[in-house]
Amino acid sequence: MTTLITLIVAAVTFGTVLMYGTLGEILTEKSGNLNLGVEGIMYMGGTFGLAGAFYYEKAAGAAASGPLAIIIAIMAAFASGMVASAIYSFLTITLRANQNVTGLALSIFGTGIGQFVGEFMRVSEGGYVALSNNLKESFSAVIFPDFLVGIPVIGNILFSHTVFFYLAIVIAVLMYLFLKKTRYGLYLCAVGESPSTSDAAGINIVKYKYLATIIGGGISAIGGMVYIMTTAGCVWNHEGLSGVGWLAVALVIFCMWRPLNAIWGSVLFGAMMIMYLRVSIPFIPTELYKILPYVVTVIVLVLTSMRNSRDKQPPASLGNNYFREDR
Amino acid sequence: MNTAENRTPLIRLAKRTEMSRRNMWLIRVGSIIIALILGCIPMLLTGNNPFEAYGVIIQGSVSRPVYLKQTIRTAIPLLGCALAIAPCFKMKFWNIGAEGQITMGAVFATYFALFWSDKIPHGLLLIIMALSGAIAGGLWAVIPAFFKAKWNTNETLFTLMMNYIAIGIVAWLQGGPWEGRKGSQLIPMFSDSARLPTVFGVNCGWIIVLVLVVLMYIYMNKTKQGYEIAVIGDSVNTARYAGMNVGWIIVRTMFISGAISGVVGFIIVSGANFTLYSGVADGVGFTSITVAWLSQLNSFAMIAISMILAILEKGSNTLQTRMEVPASIADIITGILLFCMLSCEFFINYRLIFRHKEKKEVTA
Numbered sequence: 001m002t003t004l005i006t007l008i009v010a011a012v013t014f015g016t017v018l019m020y021g022t023l024g025e026i027l028t029e030k031s032g033n034l035n036l037g038v039e040g041i042m043y044m045g046g047t048f049g050l051a052g053a054f055y056y057e058k059a060a061g062a063a064a065s066g067p068l069a070i071i072i073a074i075m076a077a078f079a080s081g082m083v084a085s086a087i088y089s090f091l092t093i094t095l096r097a098n099q100n101v102t103g104l105a106l107s108i109f110g111t112g113i114g115q116f117v118g119e120f121m122r123v124s125e126g127g128y129v130a131l132s133n134n135l136k137e138s139f140s141a142v143i144f145p146d147f148l149v150g151i152p153v154i155g156n157i158l159f160s161h162t163v164f165f166y167l168a169i170v171i172a173v174l175m176y177l178f179l180k181k182t183r184y185g186l187y188l189c190a191v192g193e194s195p196s197t198s199d200a201a202g203i204n205i206v207k208y209k210y211l212a213t214i215i216g217g218g219i220s221a222i223g224g225m226v227y228i229m230t231t232a233g234c235v236w237n238h239e240g241l242s243g244v245g246w247l248a249v250a251l252v253i254f255c256m257w258r259p260l261n262a263i264w265g266s267v268l269f270g271a272m273m274i275m276y277l278r279v280s281i282p283f284i285p286t287e288l289y290k291i292l293p294y295v296v297t298v299i300v301l302v303l304t305s306m307r308n309s310r311d312k313q314p315p316a317s318l319g320n321n322y323f324r325e326d327r
Numbered sequence: 328m329n330t331a332e333n334r335t336p337l338i339r340l341a342k343r344t345e346m347s348r349r350n351m352w353l354i355r356v357g358s359i360i361i362a363l364i365l366g367c368i369p370m371l372l373t374g375n376n377p378f379e380a381y382g383v384i385i386q387g388s389v390s391r392p393v394y395l396k397q398t399i400r401t402a403i404p405l406l407g408c409a410l411a412i413a414p415c416f417k418m419k420f421w422n423i424g425a426e427g428q429i430t431m432g433a434v435f436a437t438y439f440a441l442f443w444s445d446k447i448p449h450g451l452l453l454i455i456m457a458l459s460g461a462i463a464g465g466l467w468a469v470i471p472a473f474f475k476a477k478w479n480t481n482e483t484l485f486t487l488m489m490n491y492i493a494i495g496i497v498a499w500l501q502g503g504p505w506e507g508r509k510g511s512q513l514i515p516m517f518s519d520s521a522r523l524p525t526v527f528g529v530n531c532g533w534i535i536v537l538v539l540v541v542l543m544y545i546y547m548n549k550t551k552q553g554y555e556i557a558v559i560g561d562s563v564n565t566a567r568y569a570g571m572n573v574g575w576i577i578v579r580t581m582f583i584s585g586a587i588s589g590v591v592g593f594i595i596v597s598g599a600n601f602t603l604y605s606g607v608a609d610g611v612g613f614t615s616i617t618v619a620w621l622s623q624l625n626s627f628a629m630i631a632i633s634m635i636l637a638i639l640e641k642g643s644n645t646l647q648t649r650m651e652v653p654a655s656i657a658d659i660i661t662g663i664l665l666f667c668m669l670s671c672e673f674f675i676n677y678r679l680i681f682r683h684k685e686k687k688e689v690t691a
Contacts, residue, residue, distance in 0.1 A: 034483065036423070040662075087666060096676075097669040100421045100483060101620040104613050105669065109662020115655035120373055123651065246491065253484055285503050291495030294488045301488070305480035314481055319421065325342065 005156050007271060012161050015270030017227040019168040021248030022255060022262045023175060024081070024220030029252060030179065031212035032192040032317040033092060036103025039245025040110015041084045041217050042224030045077035046241055047114040049225025050234065051121060052076025053139075054129055066138025069131075070163065073139075077225035078218040084110055085217025089210050092321060099319050107245070111238075114224075118236035131234045139229040164226045168263075171219065175259040188212055192315030195322035205322060220248065247273070250297040256304070256312050269293045339680040351675055358671035359635075359664065366660040375652055387645025388638040394645075396528045400599055402637035403529075404429070404591050406629055407536045408615035410543045411587035413624045414580050416616075417547065419560045420475065422581065424468065424486025425588045426612025427493035430605075431467040432460035432589025433596045434497060437514065437603040440521035440596070441505060449520040456521065457593050464589020465582040467493065472581035476574030490612065498605040505603075514603045523598035530598030537630075539587065544626040556580055588612070614661070621668050636661055 021038055028035045035041075053073040057064040088106050091097040121129045131139075142149055143166070144159040151159075179185040190198045191208045199205050224241060232240055251269050255261035272293045276286035304312045367377035388398045408425050415422035436456040444452060471485035500514065507515035523530040547553040555576050559566045566573050591611070596603050614636060622628035643657035 036483075036487075091666060091669055095670045095673040097672065098620060100423060101617055101665075102669055104423070104616055105662055105665035108610075108614065108617075108658050108665065112655045112658025112660075112662055116369060116653050116659055119653035119655065123653075243491070246487065249484070250488055250491075253481075285499050287499035287502050288495065290498070291492045294491040294495070298485060298488045298492070301485055302474055302478070302480055305474065305478040314484075318481070319483055325340075 005153065007275070008157050008267075009160060010274050011267050011271035012165055013231060013270070014274050015267040016162070016165045016168055017223045017231065017244060018248055018251055018269055019172070019262055019266035020164075020223030020226060021220045021245060022251040022266055023168065023171055023259055024216040024218065024223070025248055025252045026216070026255065026257055026259055026262065027175060027219065028085070028213045028216035029257060029318055030188055030192045030315055031209045031216075032195060032315050032320065032322070033089070033209060033213045034099050034103065034319040035085060035088055035106070035213060035217065036100060036249065037084065037088055037106025037110060037217075037245075038220050038248050039243075040107040040112075040114070041081045041220045042227070042245045042248070043111045043114025043238065043241060044080040044084050044224065045221025046224030046228040047117045047121075047236060048080035049073040049077035049222070050129065050228050050236055051117065053131060053135065053229070053234070054121070057131055057135055064132075064135060066135055066141070069135050070139060073225055073229060074222055077221045081218040081221025082214050084221070085214050086210075088217070089213045093206055093209050093213075096321050096323060099321060111242075114241075115238050118238060122236065129236060136234045139234065162226075162230055164222075164230065172259045172263050179259065189315070192317060195317050196324075199322070199324060220245075223248065247293060250294055253314075254293075254297050254300050256300075257314065272296075337681065341678045341680055343676060343678050346675060354671050354675055355668065358667040362660070362664040362667035365663045365667070366656075369656060369659055370652065373652065375650055380646060380650060380652060380656075383646050383649055384639065384642030386642075387649070388642040392528070394641065398634070398637045398641040399529050399533060401641055402633045403532045403536050403598075404595055404611045405615050405618055405633040405636060407532075407539060407591040407594065408588055408611055409618035409622065409629045409633060410536070410539050410626060411584045411591065412616055412619040413543060413626065413629075414547060414553075414556050415584045416619060417560050417624055418556045418577065418580055420472070420577060420581065421483040422468065422471075422486050422584060423483060423613070423616060424471065424489045425584075425615060426608045426610070427486070427490035428464040428468050428585040428588035429592040429595065429608040429612055430490075430493040430497055432464035432592030433603055433607045434493075434500065434592075435463035435589070436460040436593040436596055437505075437517075440517045441515065444518045444521045452520055453523065453597065456597060457590055460589040460593035461586040462589070464592060465584075465586035468581045468585025468588070469578055472578045476577045490608075494605050494608075497603060497607065501604055517597065517601045521597060522601055523594065530594070532594035532598045535590065535594065539590075540626045540630065543587075547624070547626070552576075552579070617665050621665065635664075639664075 021042055025035065025038050050073070052075065053069045056069055056072045084106060088102055091102045092099050140162050142160050143163050148159045149155045179189060187198065187203050188208050190201070191203060191205055195205050223244070227241055227244060228234065228236065247269065251262065251265055254269070255265045272289060276289040363381070370377045370380050387394055389395050408429065411428070412422060412425055436459060439452060439456045439459055443455070447455065467489060471480070471482050471489060474480035474485060475482045502512050505514045507513050523532060525531065526534060547556070555566070555571055558569065558571065559573060559576060563573055592607065595607055600607065618629055618632045618636065622632050639660055640657045643654045646652045646656065647654040
């Protein structure tokens, strides 16, 4: 029982990282843009989030407050993600470059920037970039009072997580409400499904695509920051972050492009990714656990395309650019 | 100002009908130069002299035969894999699974290298390794192609997932069945008979790849199959009306593509690493997609592009040791280079018309 609870808690910690990446990419893909640069975006979010918190503490000294550091880290990561996806948007929407190639280029660029800045900070700060223990704790602090966390079983599963997990859930719910209940959300889905129809209906395609992609990139970037600040212990660690962005792309498919599914989907994927550390099932080598998320995603992808039910499909124009002149 | 003028947008676009070859290449070279200038920014920000840094990159990659050999060794898989991707992209089948196809090719080549090297003579062993690599890579690529042909499953996402499954399989082999010394998590080094011979100091993979360049050029431009691929790329419906079996062509093309990637995997393990590990493809599958696209899927242009990227990568390693600039600068400059070259195609295809120009024409 305790093993199961620790497994769930650990799965949530890793799942939170994935949830941001996935939610951002869902918003992006809803507009018909397949941004394969999530990997790079999350690298940039991680390194700039760390930089934001680190330099804030350096400037404020002992007076540095935890909540403010968290806000600065989020803002820094969000801004870096926005810049990265703005490049992608400009190239694919305005300059009409191929989405797959641009996304891969962004991945190469973003991982480069992430490692470069991470490495540069390390060298310029004399070998080690780390926050003081005070701030570190505030990043991984439990936000609910002790009596809630103390409830047996449920307390640990529901209330023992960092602020980032609850923030991600808020974002997921808001995104669901936006996409399903507001006019603008429906417009956005229309743009992703059929740009030419939306264009004819008078929706400003370019605006929707830009906004969705840029904000989505920002959200994805927060995921990188969360990884660095919680799992990696506030130290730049590019090995741990590598592959997370691609996993987020997989998770988008698994969630069927629905933000609410991302909540449990990311915890499930998180569990699959860390299971090899905690549970050993006889006859299945631990290394093979790690490919489970991808295998499951492939199966979901195949099944949805076979069943061909309308509400469980990728946005119809996903990956294709829209030019009004090209018919 | 009258209303008609107000309605004209500030900038309008018009498709260019024709552009001289010279201008096209001027724009492309110009975009590379702009990229190199933009690449100065991170160097300046970190307090390094960009001219000196570029000097070191060039020096460290081509100035001495030793460096040049290493640069070519980096370029071989990039070029080979770009060739593999070209037919898929021509068909508008977005195969981003080359990474996994390389890995599977490498796995099968490694199997023969590990368990048959003392039973089969050198030359035959290498041929068997290459063939098994090709078949493995091809079959790995056929899986998503089959589902695409049958149920129109999204191939971009499918091929992407297949990469990580392949890499996971290698990670398992590495720590399990093929592990050399217990606990080392390493697969033993190949014996000499499973290693590619060197020609002019570089493994003979470069000859294989250059032959493939010519073959791919002929295949894409001079054969019926190459023509079918081009038709499907332009319009699937046209291909159907013309009586082509679109599903079969998709599967066949993906097999060829995967097979070439598989051979690249064989070249990497047998010519460069002499062992197999989960990072065997090392991003080549992704980078080569950009190589293929930037070359306009032209086999000969790929030689130049893959050399440029290889020079950047090799040179940056030297840069790191000499000037303490992190080697990831290579990725940044590569990224900027890709962005610039991707955007320059826009200016080749479209013409910008500004509003005030229009006005003059009206008054004149």
